[in-house]
Amino acid sequence: MNMGLPEMTALERQRAKLLEWQEEKVAALFQLQVHGGFYNEGGGEDNGVSTLYFCHGDDGFMGLREVSNQCNTIDPNARIEGWGQFGNIEVPCLGFGGESISRTASCPPAAVEPVSCGMLTEPSEKILQAPVRKDGFRKRKAERMKSTKDCKEEEREKNIKMYSNENDSKLSEQSNCNNGGDKKGSKNRNSTPKKTSESNSKDKSIVSDVQKTDYIHVRARRGQATDSHSLAERVRREKISERMKFLQDLVPGCNKVTGKAGMLDEIINYVRSLQRQVEFLSMKLATVSPRLDLNIDDLFSKEMIPAWSGGFPVMDMSAELTSTAYFQLHPMHQAAPSSDLEMDIVNPNTSMERWSSGFQSIYSLELEQCNPTASAANQSLQQYTGLTELTSMKMEI
């Protein structure tokens, strides 16, 4: 696109070409339909493509013809890609032409006829509003209306990248951002660098599905405003609602409430309740922890860590720990005001059992991740707790 008319703006160029093209292209278009082998899978498409470009054999499109000739040598299996490449180049002269053909790549040829006819009958820019895909075209037109300034800048920026076939969006940008998605993409790029790296999840066009593009291609839906601002709004809203849906699954009880505001309130309540639970649990731990002796903690920290990473030598450690716990707790409970001797003996045992059960709960929590060893470790742990119970029974007796 760079060769012929670097000075003209996108809009001027395409208007000029449009007028020229209108006059000449009746026969050419029918020729296009004849070469509707383009739409079929098979070898015909290359011919169709070259014919298509031949249609627009204006002076300005000499370059395009050359490109199309190049493209003819493209492997027909890479049809869609090849088409995509110059489908976007084609856009400046046709407006919707490239788009229609890209769309009808999987549509029957009959769809093109009303399009082309509609195109021919209206000798103004409204020609671009083909009846078949009205909304998309209108969007493109709207985009184009606003795009003159931006396109100029982008032309200058993207001049270098014209022949880089890797990134089709840049190519189409070079072609004066007639592709509305690119316009959107460029606009997005200016405002939020993050967004342009978004995937094509919102992309609905057939061609751009195959392309690797950094820009968000959005089609305006039927009956919706085609203002670029509103389109951006819609994309943003859809993304937000996608996140909200995910949160809805996460937060229990969110299903009953519908609407963003209600769901947000539920989410906020849930987060607050979780934070309150953390506070409460920390308070609980604070009350519990002063009771414990420090030696346990040292053992815990030193030996638990390799155990958890390995998952297996839980057995030995728990034995050591609980035995020391037992010995530590025993003097503590002796100091406690309990007159009964039995109590002195029983209490440490029960507390030791509680310890072991506490440890067990933690172990089970952690061991469920190391699956192969989990069952074995759990069994060993249970055996151990069984043993402790036995010993406690003995002691009670």
Place this chain on the structure above:
Amino acid sequence: MRQKQIPNKARDTAMKNPTNSLKRRFSLKFLKTLMRIRKSRPPPSPSASSSWEIRWRAQKIKLAAYFSMALSVGSKRTWSRALTMKLRATMGNRRWSSWKGSKKMTKRRIVAKKNMEKRHLEKDMNSGLQQLRQLVPGGESMDPRSLLEETAHFVRCLETQVRVMRSIAEGFPC
């Protein structure tokens, strides 16, 4: 940061769900900190009541829980980064205060704030988002979409935290 090729749903779940290893990492760190807290003594105070001591300890434990969670998550998430920065700040470590990332964050924050002002948000959502921003650490200057994503991850991590703490607390009844 995101891959285009991975289908949307898989990518989302992979990115938003903390894994089981997170649980393990968190519990390890948390228990370590718990030990340290147990060893530490509260600062001498005139009242020296046990309840005050307990409350002091509880606060420390709570902070330990949050910070150990943030450290386990690492710097993958904005909220964990914010919490880590706070931690470094409270520890008074000079080395971290001049972290390069902090400068980047402020720039990003400025841009994000500008974008937020430009955009038109629904009013009922706005208040909710504002509250969410206060709840989630580091959420003051994030656009709504990433804020919601952070919230999802944060909620998951909070749930993990609560589960681990509960299991520990249940182990030591007194």
